[in-house]
Amino acid sequence: MSSDRPPFHEGPADTGQDHLSMDEIADLDEGLLAPERTSAARAHLQRCDECSARARALADTTAALRGLGPISMPTDVAQRLETAIAAESEAGSPRLHAVPSGAPEPAIARGQATTVVPDLGEVRARRTGRPSLAASAAAVVAILAISAIVIGHGGGHHNPSLQGANAPGQTLNGAVGASQSVRPVSTGRTYTPTNLASLVPGLLEQQTPASGGSTAAGLPVPGASSPDRVGAAGAGTAASGAGTTSAGTGAATNKHNGTQPSGSAPTAAAVPRTQFAPLTTSATVPSALARYRTSGAALIDCAQRFAPTLGAVPEVVDFGRWTNKTASPPIRHEPALILVFADPVNSGAVDVDVVAAGCDNASLLTYKQVSVPG
Amino acid sequence: MSDVPLGDADLLARHVDGDPDAFAELVRRHRDRLWAVALRTLHNQDDAADALQDALLSAYRGAAGFRGGSAVTTWLHRIVVNACLDLARRRSVRPTQPLHDNPDSAPTAPDAIAGRETSLAVTAALRTLPAEQAAAVVLVDVEGFSVNEVAEMLNVPTGTVKSRCARARARLADQLRDLDPRRSGNEPPAQRVQSPAQYGEEHA
Numbered sequence: 001m002s003s004d005r006p007p008f009h010e011g012p013a014d015t016g017q018d019h020l021s022m023d024e025i026a027d028l029d030e031g032l033l034a035p036e037r038t039s040a041a042r043a044h045l046q047r048c049d050e051c052s053a054r055a056r057a058l059a060d061t062t063a064a065l066r067g068l069g070p071i072s073m074p075t076d077v078a079q080r081l082e083t084a085i086a087a088e089s090e091a092g093s094p095r096l097h098a099v100p101s102g103a104p105e106p107a108i109a110r111g112q113a114t115t116v117v118p119d120l121g122e123v124r125a126r127r128t129g130r131p132s133l134a135a136s137a138a139a140v141v142a143i144l145a146i147s148a149i150v151i152g153h154g155g156g157h158h159n160p161s162l163q164g165a166n167a168p169g170q171t172l173n174g175a176v177g178a179s180q181s182v183r184p185v186s187t188g189r190t191y192t193p194t195n196l197a198s199l200v201p202g203l204l205e206q207q208t209p210a211s212g213g214s215t216a217a218g219l220p221v222p223g224a225s226s227p228d229r230v231g232a233a234g235a236g237t238a239a240s241g242a243g244t245t246s247a248g249t250g251a252a253t254n255k256h257n258g259t260q261p262s263g264s265a266p267t268a269a270a271v272p273r274t275q276f277a278p279l280t281t282s283a284t285v286p287s288a289l290a291r292y293r294t295s296g297a298a299l300i301d302c303a304q305r306f307a308p309t310l311g312a313v314p315e316v317v318d319f320g321r322w323t324n325k326t327a328s329p330p331i332r333h334e335p336a337l338i339l340v341f342a343d344p345v346n347s348g349a350v351d352v353d354v355v356a357a358g359c360d361n362a363s364l365l366t367y368k369q370v371s372v373p374g
Numbered sequence: 375m376s377d378v379p380l381g382d383a384d385l386l387a388r389h390v391d392g393d394p395d396a397f398a399e400l401v402r403r404h405r406d407r408l409w410a411v412a413l414r415t416l417h418n419q420d421d422a423a424d425a426l427q428d429a430l431l432s433a434y435r436g437a438a439g440f441r442g443g444s445a446v447t448t449w450l451h452r453i454v455v456n457a458c459l460d461l462a463r464r465r466s467v468r469p470t471q472p473l474h475d476n477p478d479s480a481p482t483a484p485d486a487i488a489g490r491e492t493s494l495a496v497t498a499a500l501r502t503l504p505a506e507q508a509a510a511v512v513l514v515d516v517e518g519f520s521v522n523e524v525a526e527m528l529n530v531p532t533g534t535v536k537s538r539c540a541r542a543r544a545r546l547a548d549q550l551r552d553l554d555p556r557r558s559g560n561e562p563p564a565q566r567v568q569s570p571a572q573y574g575e576e577h578a
Binding site: 069080084 | 439463495516548
């Protein structure tokens with residue numbers, strides 16, 4: 001992040017030598033100035049009272065920062081957090097408590113958890129308020145209706161009972177019909193901070209309507225043949241432990257779908273998820289991401305956490321990898337979902353979230369707004 | 375009390391093993407620090423509470439993924455600060471405008487800048503920082519994490535953390551200096567910070 005301030009020139013007795021701005025002094029302290037500038041700045045500080053006073057002010061500021069203590073959390077906030085955690089605890093967390101380590105994770109786990117407490121996408125959506133550009137009119141209506149509920153309660157949207165009414169599953173139920181679809185692709189590409197902006201526009205162009213592509217017919221998607229049943233099929237597959245279908249053919253999927261005991265995935269069965277289009281390439285999906293591949297519900301639930309607006313579904317999702325050599329520690333070829341959302345404000349841009357397989361708040365590897373042509 | 379208090383890692387392990395109270399205890403232990411980070415990054419209580427709730431529930435669900443490579447507090451801070459920045463980014467939160475754009479607000483009395491007042495003024499001045507800068511300087515200077523730790527938390531290069539901290543300190547120092555007659559001489563304040571009372575903050 002660069003300074004937005006012009007070079008500092010201050011004081012009536014300026015002898016022609018540039019004084020040091022506060023920014024430069026701060027950079028000097030952090031060792032960020034170029035070597036030749038560093039020595040010049042040190043020399044100047046030695047003889048300039050004005051700049052050394054500025055340096056003392058900076059040191060005082062840093063000392064004051066170090067002296068700041070914790071802030072007592074207000075009682076109402078503490079109470080609210082306790083309530084939210086207790087609700088989470090009562091609901092049970094299948095991830096933590098019901099799943100033996102190493103076992104396939106039930107794809108509905110996140111869906112159950114997020115019915116208790118609104119997720120990040122909803123928090124964002126309460127404020128940004130505009131749907132995906134691809135959203136149907138029904139989605140707009142649903143979002144407005146939910147906004148009205150939230151506003152109507154005077155900001156008391158953290159009341160657990162209201163959260164139930166505002167749960168993502170129900171939102172999806174109303175907002176995402178068969179008219180919307182997520183188009184997953186798997187390019188096998190590794191994205192980096194530098195190539196992201198150039199690769200994403202091509203990703204959008206590459207994805208074409210499933211009905212028009214000949215490649216689509218050749219790669220049936222497990223659990224995706226029946227748009228209205230995608231969530232149920234995906235969740236059922238994972239929950240029953242048959243988590244090895246990620247690269248399988250879709251031939252048996254419909255049968256599997258039809259014979260799935262309804263009791264094993266009650267939540268997902270009750271909540272039709274978005275349509276799930278076939279992959280457009282045959283590149284291998286990293287195994288860490290396979291559950292998002294086999295379960296439309298898992299993918300949508302993940303995407304919802306990062307959606308810029310309530311109910312927005314990504315324009316396209318790539319099952320790719322992420323490399324950031326400048327991260328500490330460096331990240332190399334980490335399996336990652338590349339979630340591409342229409343920007344809710346700027347129609348000439350998309351919001352790209354690169355998300356690690358864990359898909360929680362700590363999984364956001366990067367976020368970037370990318371301009372797209374047209 | 376004869377029981378030795380459990381360590382953070384023990385509490386987290388108990389939570390993962392199914393102890394229904396362990397996570398809440400962990401939160402109680404660290405909530406004031408986490409609250410301070412959220413409030414100082416997002417500048418208002420509603421946003422801080424929202425981000426903190428998201429972060430803590432995420433931590434609750436993701437606790438099994440904690441690898442023990444860092445302290446539990448570092449892990450919690452990482453989740454909290456990223457939830458805060460995420461919220462700020464999505465909302466394009468603008469930092470509070472310095473007071474010269476808002477002449478109706480009363481400035482802090484210049485001669486009150488000393489000792490405890492200085493820390494209150496710093497706290498108030500933090501409101502004017504962009505969230506990324508506020509987060510970096512709060513984590514490094516206030517919370518005492520190393521630049522390397524913060525770079526890892528924020529998933530940015532160490533140079534970026536240093537740069538954000540430098541920008542933040544410079545901005546804060548300029549504002550505090552403008553409040554301090556001993557340093558600013560006869561110059562009229564170019565910028566003034568909002569009254570700390572408006573920040574709704576009390577030091578514990």
